[in-house]
Amino acid sequence: MTRMSVNEAAKKAEYPLFIPFIMAGDPDPSTTIELVLRMEEAGAHIVELGIPYSDPLADGPVLQRSAKRALQQGMSLMRAMQLVPEMRKRGLTIPVIIFTYYNPVFQMGVKTFLDKVKENEADGVLIPDLPYEESQELTVTAKENGLANISLVAPTSSTRIEKIANKAEGFLYCVSSLGVTGTRESFSEEAYTFIKNVNLSSKVPVAVGFGISKPEHVENLQGVCNGVIVGSAIMKKVEERLSEFSQEEKMKQNALQEIKSFVSSLISS
Amino acid sequence: MSKVYPDNNGRFGSFGGKFVPETLMYALEELEKSLTEAWEDSTFVEEYKHTLAEYAGRPTPLTYAERLTQKLGGAKIYLKREDLLHTGAHKLNNAVGQALLAKRMGKSKIVAETGAGQHGVATATVCARLGLECKVFMGEEDMRRQELNVFRMELLGAEVVPAVSGSKTLKDATNEAIRYWVANVEDTFYLIGSVVGPHPYPKMVRDFQRIIGDETKEQLQDKEGTLPDAAAACVGGGSNAIGMFYPFLEDEVELFGAEAAGKGISTKKHAATITKGTKGVIHGSLTYLIQDENGQIIEPYSISAGLDYPGIGPEHAYLAESGRVAYEGVTDKEALEALSLLTRAEGILPAIESAHALHLAFKKAKEMKEGQTIVICLSGRGDKDVNSIKEAMEKESKS
Ligand SMILES: Cc1ncc(COP(=O)(O)O)c(C=O)c1O
Numbered sequence: 001m002t003r004m005s006v007n008e009a010a011k012k013a014e015y016p017l018f019i020p021f022i023m024a025g026d027p028d029p030s031t032t033i034e035l036v037l038r039m040e041e042a043g044a045h046i047v048e049l050g051i052p053y054s055d056p057l058a059d060g061p062v063l064q065r066s067a068k069r070a071l072q073q074g075m076s077l078m079r080a081m082q083l084v085p086e087m088r089k090r091g092l093t094i095p096v097i098i099f100t101y102y103n104p105v106f107q108m109g110v111k112t113f114l115d116k117v118k119e120n121e122a123d124g125v126l127i128p129d130l131p132y133e134e135s136q137e138l139t140v141t142a143k144e145n146g147l148a149n150i151s152l153v154a155p156t157s158s159t160r161i162e163k164i165a166n167k168a169e170g171f172l173y174c175v176s177s178l179g180v181t182g183t184r185e186s187f188s189e190e191a192y193t194f195i196k197n198v199n200l201s202s203k204v205p206v207a208v209g210f211g212i213s214k215p216e217h218v219e220n221l222q223g224v225c226n227g228v229i230v231g232s233a234i235m236k237k238v239e240e241r242l243s244e245f246s247q248e249e250k251m252k253q254n255a256l257q258e259i260k261s262f263v264s265s266l267i268s269s
Numbered sequence: 270m271s272k273v274y275p276d277n278n279g280r281f282g283s284f285g286g287k288f289v290p291e292t293l294m295y296a297l298e299e300l301e302k303s304l305t306e307a308w309e310d311s312t313f314v315e316e317y318k319h320t321l322a323e324y325a326g327r328p329t330p331l332t333y334a335e336r337l338t339q340k341l342g343g344a345k346i347y348l349k350r351e352d353l354l355h356t357g358a359h360k361l362n363n364a365v366g367q368a369l370l371a372k373r374m375g376k377s378k379i380v381a382e383t384g385a386g387q388h389g390v391a392t393a394t395v396c397a398r399l400g401l402e403c404k405v406f407m408g409e410e411d412m413r414r415q416e417l418n419v420f421r422m423e424l425l426g427a428e429v430v431p432a433v434s435g436s437k438t439l440k441d442a443t444n445e446a447i448r449y450w451v452a453n454v455e456d457t458f459y460l461i462g463s464v465v466g467p468h469p470y471p472k473m474v475r476d477f478q479r480i481i482g483d484e485t486k487e488q489l490q491d492k493e494g495t496l497p498d499a500a501a502a503c504v505g506g507g508s509n510a511i512g513m514f515y516p517f518l519e520d521e522v523e524l525f526g527a528e529a530a531g532k533g534i535s536t537k538k539h540a541a542t543i544t545k546g547t548k549g550v551i552h553g554s555l556t557y558l559i560q561d562e563n564g565q566i567i568e569p570y571s572i573s574a575g576l577d578y579p580g581i582g583p584e585h586a587y588l589a590e591s592g593r594v595a596y597e598g599v600t601d602k603e604a605l606e607a608l609s610l611l612t613r614a615e616g617i618l619p620a621i622e623s624a625h626a627l628h629l630a631f632k633k634a635k636e637m638k639e640g641q642t643i644v645i646c647l648s649g650r651g652d653k654d655v656n657s658i659k660e661a662m663e664k665e666s667k668s
Contacts, residue, residue, distance in 0.1 A: 053565065054435070054566045055435075055440070055551070055552075057290060057448060057451070057553075058451070059448075060448075064434065068434075071565065076565075077563060077564070101550075103550040103551070103560070104563055105564075106549055106550055106564065107547075107549060107560070107564035108564070128291075129288045129289055129290055129550070129553070131287060131288075131289065131291050131294050132294075133287060133294075134287060134288060152290075153291060154294075156291075156292055156295040156455070157291060157294070158295060160294060160295065164291075175291065175292060178292060178453070180448050180451055
């Protein structure tokens with residue numbers, strides 16, 4: 001199979017457009033590669049590869065802990081991107097989006113960063129602390145390189161939704177509710193209304209993230225948006241199985257299989 | 270030097286900006302708008318000034334340190350006595366301003382971060398006075414170092430929430446406060462304690478703190494009939510320093526900022542952001558910060574909880590780059606020596622933070638001519654630090 005751009009993959013997917021988030025380097029780089037491959041097997045259309053960061057302002061406790069473990073493994077933006085060609089060699093065809101906070105990108109330089117993204121066979125970027133107003137340079141350069149810069153809208157975006165939706169590429173990341181990443185029990189009526197409104201404004205598919213952790217969440221969003229982004233719920237499963245990952249190959253494969261089944265059950269309602 | 274900074278994008282030269290999750294963007298726009306309206310509303314300005322005068326104790330004195338001046342031989346040393354402000358540090362000027370603004374915006378809940386606890390205490394104090402609910406994030410390590418201030422905040426009715434990630438100091442308390450704000454942005458006002466954070470915080474806090482420099486200018490005019498030749502202040506995030514410096518930016522006054530060099534800038538244990546940092550983004554703002562080559566933020570160190578921060582206000586980054594203000598590192602040891610000197614010579618026990626500025630100013634004063642004047646922002650008093658000072662001095666005498 002040949003690779004698709006983020007745009008194509010997002011457009012082509014039937015509900016739920018499924019976008020898992022995997023933290024690079026948690027529990028270790030080789031497991032990250034395995035996890036991403038399992039996600040594709042489980043039906044992922046696009047994957048977000050998370051770069052661990054020391055001060056992740058948009059993240060809740062699960063991803064914070066995950067990032068901390070990954071940093072202790074010596075993971076960095078450069079090393080994480082270099083995992084992508086290895087995934088490709090092992091057969092990964094879905095688009096990969098590099099999810100990173102802005103400071104590591106700034107240190108590398110925006111242009112170098114985007115060159116490296118492309119060189120390493122990734123397809124897009126998502127920077128949660130680079131809002132519309134600060135992202136012009138990156139958006140333009142990404143476009144020139146055929147990469148998507150994924151935009152986010154939040155329930156507080158109100159008057160900003162339109163301008164953000166207008167420039168959105170690939171898919172529009174809709175933050176389900178106020179707060180940081182993490183699992184939530186349920187979503188409010190207002191959340192659904194908000195997501196519906198975003199869907200109306202958007203020319204690209206809308207994927208909802210922050211808190212998606214149960215099959216009911218995915219079921220209830222059908223007809224409201226195009227897909228879901230799941231991060232904390234997956235990395236929480238990784239955390240629960242840390243001891244298995246450090247054991248012999250059989251245990252590790254077992255753990256991977258269980259995580260894959262969890263993900264499959266989440267999206268196959 | 271033009272004073273129109275920051276520009277419309279919140280930039281001081283290339284520094285500043287708004288690097289925050291989308292969830293906070295509307296709140297920042299709303300804050301910017303409310304702030305502009307508030308400054309244009311004379312009842313707000315009056316209330317701010319009235320509260321500072323009747324409640325906080327402004328103007329604070331400008332004390333001539335005669336014995337110290339004689340001892341050092343050189344420039345005349347004046348102390349701007351923010352240590353005599355209610356709650357014991359300059360932080361109250363800003364807390365009063367922001368809390369009044371929060372109330373004006375109809376917010377009933379306040380969240381804040383604190384390092385030394387002085388900003389937390391100031392925030393808890395105004396919240397008590399204005400009837401606002403108050404939650405303060407504080408690093409676990411700082412809670413230990415500043416036990417007394419934790420108790421003070423609780424007495425004032427605030428909830429102190431320990432930040433347990435990272436170095437468990439101010440950086441982590443700030444992360445937690447921002448994360449909390451992201452989740453509660455609809456009814457909560459984030460009351461930042463220094464000239465840091467996304468636009469319009471650095472500008473807002475500066476404008477609430479410039480009262481320090483404005484008063485100094487007037488008071489020295491009365492006493493000496495002239496401007497000072499130099500001014501010095503300590504820089505953590507940089508609020509007391511910008512408060513002192515800002516009114517002098519276009520005058521011929523030499524300005525000196527003292528950063529915490531901890532155990533020495535040649536070691537890894539310091540918080541000397543301008544001296545040793547590089548450009549990057551921290552807590553929503555592009556500035557200098559202490560980080561590794563991959564852009565991961567390095568945990569800073571200083572004996573003083575109030576200076577133990579890896580970033581610095583973007584306006585200071587700009588003033589450093591343009592050369593208008595000279596920033597230098599001062600070690601723990603040098604700060605403690607300056608602290609002893611002032612205490613013995615004048616009967617004033619300064620905060621360890623302020624003692625960093627004292628060391629730098631004393632050094633400059635000695636190089637200056639007799640008849641010249643240097644003013645030092647004495648940002649706070651040392652009562653909160655007696656335990657740390659005792660610990661440090663005991664360690665010193667053993668080694
Ligand atoms: C007495 C005192 N001085 C200085 C500072 C440093 O803050 P800033 O650099 O914002 O003035 C603090 C902070 O807690 C403080 O308590």
